[in-house]
Amino acid sequence: MTNTFQDVGKWVHYCPGCHTNHTTGKECPMCGTPLKKKLLKGQSPSIPVNE
Numbered sequence: 001m002t003n004t005f006q007d008v009g010k011w012v013h014y015c016p017g018c019h020t021n022h023t024t025g026k027e028c029p030m031c032g033t034p035l036k037k038k039l040l041k042g043q044s045p046s047i048p049v050n051e
């Protein structure tokens with residue numbers, strides 16, 4: 001099975017509560033808000049990521 005996830009961009013987990021991006025997780029480690037997935041198009045996203 002070969003999917004094309006790498007071609008469409010990069011999924012990040014976005015916190016609508018405190019407006020931060022996370023590489024993984026279901027809840028924001030800072031405010032506890034459930035994270036939403038957001039697709040970033042492009043191969044080299046230069047977003048600030050808080051882990």
Ligand SMILES: [Zn+2]
Nearest residue numbers: 015018028031
């Ligand atoms: Zn948050």
